[in-house]
Amino acid sequence: TPVHVWAVSACICLLALAVDGLPAEAAAGEHAGSHSGAADLSQQMRQAGQIFEEHAQAELRRARRSLQATTRARPSNPFKGAVFYVNSDYAKSVAGSTYKVNRRSKTAKNAKLSSKMSAVARFSTGVWLDRIAAIQGGKANSGRLSLKGHLEGALKQAAKAGKPAVLPIVVYDLPSRDCAALASNGELSIDELSTYEKKYIDAIYKALTAKAAYRKVRVVAVVEPDSLPNMITNLGVPECAAVNAASTYVKGVTYAIKKLGSLSNVAMYLDIAHAGWLGWPNNMQQAVPLYA
Numbered sequence: 001t002p003v004h005v006w007a008v009s010a011c012i013c014l015l016a017l018a019v020d021g022l023p024a025e026a027a028a029g030e031h032a033g034s035h036s037g038a039a040d041l042s043q044q045m046r047q048a049g050q051i052f053e054e055h056a057q058a059e060l061r062r063a064r065r066s067l068q069a070t071t072r073a074r075p076s077n078p079f080k081g082a083v084f085y086v087n088s089d090y091a092k093s094v095a096g097s098t099y100k101v102n103r104r105s106k107t108a109k110n111a112k113l114s115s116k117m118s119a120v121a122r123f124s125t126g127v128w129l130d131r132i133a134a135i136q137g138g139k140a141n142s143g144r145l146s147l148k149g150h151l152e153g154a155l156k157q158a159a160k161a162g163k164p165a166v167l168p169i170v171v172y173d174l175p176s177r178d179c180a181a182l183a184s185n186g187e188l189s190i191d192e193l194s195t196y197e198k199k200y201i202d203a204i205y206k207a208l209t210a211k212a213a214y215r216k217v218r219v220v221a222v223v224e225p226d227s228l229p230n231m232i233t234n235l236g237v238p239e240c241a242a243v244n245a246a247s248t249y250v251k252g253v254t255y256a257i258k259k260l261g262s263l264s265n266v267a268m269y270l271d272i273a274h275a276g277w278l279g280w281p282n283n284m285q286q287a288v289p290l291y292a
Contacts, residue, residue, distance in 0.1 A: 084124030
């Protein structure tokens with residue numbers, strides 16, 4: 001860190017001054033006929049040099065530890081040796097559905113179905129951040145947890161398991177989202193790229209870095225599923241042609257990757273469709289240059 005580098009530099013400079021001063025002082029001692037005085041001074045300088053060297057080495061060790069703590073390498077496989085975070089919002093939703101099944105009639109068939117439904121609640125599911133309000137949670141997000149709330153939950157589950165936790169999130173709020181699919185249109189229009197960057201992606205980044213402890217959570221982010229393949233294979237749709245011409249999707253996805261990718265505990269998956277979609281020659285010819 002800058003402070004540690006400065007401290008080491010200061011030690012080195014002081015040591016250099018002491019060494020530079022040695023010949024002159026020794027020469028003065030000899031000129032005065034005080035050989036013992038020069039020897040004493042030389043011994044003092046060696047001791048001072050040793051002290052400075054010890055301080056410098058200590059500062060270097062501190063700097064190295066600080067650097068390792070702040071720039072830990074991203075795991076090559078975030079899933080290895082980790083537990084998957086179980087989304088409590090999803091578990092509550094499943095519990096509500098199970099209750100309705102049991103209340104309907106207490107039959108053996110419903111009891112069996114209820115048991116199967118309860119088992120589903122124990123599986124990990126992605127946390128969909130499909131609008132800005134989803135990051136903050138609360139009333140504006142139908143009472144669901146905020147992103148920070150999920151991070152806290154992941155830390156608790158990790159502590160209980162004695163292993164790191166993987167928190168899957170879905171980053172999904174591009175301007176003019178799903179340009180060829182009205183079923184999942186988003187909240188932002190094509191001219192709101194700045195809002196996407198500052199109030200959405202930056203807000204996710206801020207939540208992920210709100211506490212030092214959150215760096216222990218392995219976040220796996222699915223970045224804007226269907227966006228790029230949807231756009232590039234549907235240029236005949238006016239909305240898709242517009243976001244392509246303005247590079248809205250490309251700029252938004254690029255910003256998300258750079259911003260979130262700067263965090264060593266975040267791994268990202270960029271959806272580029274599949275062979276059944278892009279396997280057609282005309283789709284492939286359009287998609288490959290875009291992804292490259």
